[in-house]
Amino acid sequence: MSMILLAEQVLNGLQLGVMLFVMAAGLTLVFGVMGLINLAHGSLFMIGAFAAAAVAGATGSFLLALAAALAASAAVGALVEVVVIRRLYNRDHLDQVLATFALILIFSEGTRWLFGSFPLFLNIPPYLAGPVSLPGGIEYPMYRLTLIAVGLLIALGLFLLISRTRLGIQIRAGENDREMIAALGVDISRLYTIVFAIGAGLAGLAGALVGAIQSVQVGMGEPVLILAFVVIVIGGIGSIKGALIAALLVGLTDTLGGVLLPALFKQFMEASAATSVGSSLASMAIYILMAVVLIWRPTGLFGARG
């Protein structure tokens, strides 16, 4: 295995990780602050991608498309919070899961009704297309480097939001004791709507960013949702820092596992069997990681809740 290949795979792992973080950040905030399990988070990812594809198709501008994705998913998120989610805070988790699962079905079929059953086109803008040469002779797609940068910027922005702003103080307080901050005069229902909209907007932005290199189609959010749940469980529910570290861990484990495990098995097995066994084990790698972390720290890496 050459160093160039390995370096390239590490970059791939980072890129997957930061995009998972953008997706998981909203999920962990909503779970942490409101105690709500939101299965429809993947649908917001899909809504972002569809909004971006529609706007990019109409205007040809990728930046406008990203803005539209952010706006559309945040708006849908706020609307859903007010209409549906608000009624679920005092219910148990099973009711929340059922209701948000229903939302997945509604959003999926609604999107199909609006946009049809065939995947939409959304592409990388020309100024970010193609590979760039990095030191050491690595050829790496410009767009993926941009994704890493954007993801890290979002992480920084969220960190500042949580630690330095009034809203951030309220969010942290809400995680610790929601009755108390309500008693202190904070409009808790407004706070919840804002947190939910931020989470939804981030999911939508991730959908649009990732949609440009993937297939924009109905149901695209659910596979990512599962990974995002793995991330927030590993990171500790409610912790943005935990989500960032866990997302990078999951991204690197998934990518490097997919490359290194088949290569490892090839040392002592026949090639095609090694590929098959290695690939199967690689698909399990992140769940094994999750199990190990949970045995070591049952509340996740940075989790406060028991």
Next chain:
Amino acid sequence: MKLKALALASCMAALAAPAMAEGVKVGMITTLSGGGAGLGIDVRDGFMLAVNQADRKDIEVVIEDDQRKPDIAVQLADKMIQSEKVDVLTGIIWSNLAMAVVPAAVAQGKFYLSPNAGPSQLAGKGCNPNYFNVAWQNDNLHEAGGAYANTAGYKNSFILAPNYPAGQDALTGYKRMYEGELAGELFTKLGQTDYASEIAQIRASGADSVYFFLPGGMGISFLKQYADSGLDIPVVGPAFSFDQGILQAVGDAAMGVVNTSQWNKDIDNPTNAQFVKTFQEAYGRLPSLYASQGFDTANLLMSAMDVADINDAVAFRAALQAADFDSTRGAFKFGSNNHPVQDIFVREVIKEGDVFTNKIIGTALSGHGDVYAADCKF
């Protein structure tokens, strides 16, 4: 008194039943919602186009959505056989759903005409005289990919497919025909959307060509990311990643890519020309290979209805086996296991105006059947 009337009524209903059964009732179970609905919609539209064009009174079609879930497909099949009393079943897109439905349906004496899925199990030992596949055996297009690689002079292919039965069959099919070396062989996760890691391995492998089987959204993701990676090793795939429904979503990344298919819109025969024209008029889009398969399935069924009564299973089976209809593919006949023996073409992705589509550039395999036919004993 009431009881007597009821008994009489049910007797009359029973008497009336055979009289009504002169026509053929078709149950179509296909995927109309969720991921992959585009395929089911195309099969349905192609099938119904043929039925509507024939304008006959003796065929009734019941259509249900399986949501790509095997358990739902089984429930629908039971309902169609027991309460709807259909004579013929058709429509299933996915091999795992076909495996859940077809053996039980044909065991109950129903006919099953497959417009898409062709799992190897149903072509070999598990074949059944009432099961007809009008599309292809699953390995076929991949065998054509391997045959094309030989003629193109590829000596060192990198091959990849999802890690599930149809993916493993795909790579087996390719290797069955391909004579060169393998630069690498990869199984990806089913439903995987990021191929950065695989593309890096292709780059490092020194391959002279890439063969991939990644149906639906997986193929869209792969092709877009491959184009952006700056790799210029030629890519070959089966038609499933280059059908009319998804080409527009891939865009320029698919231009010039070679793929294998048993059908294309430029196959030159009157049936196909008419099909392409009327499909566009009826639905406002170009037909895909799935639509052509649905269209051919309906025409096969109606050709058998012209010469045999569905209640005479032996005669009807023989009429289906004769395949006396004008296929969109031109020459069409069944092999000994009721699977097609047909030409498989090599296509290239081109742009016509604003629309991406395919053009035939050669023939990969002529009069090609499948290897499983030898194991099929009716």
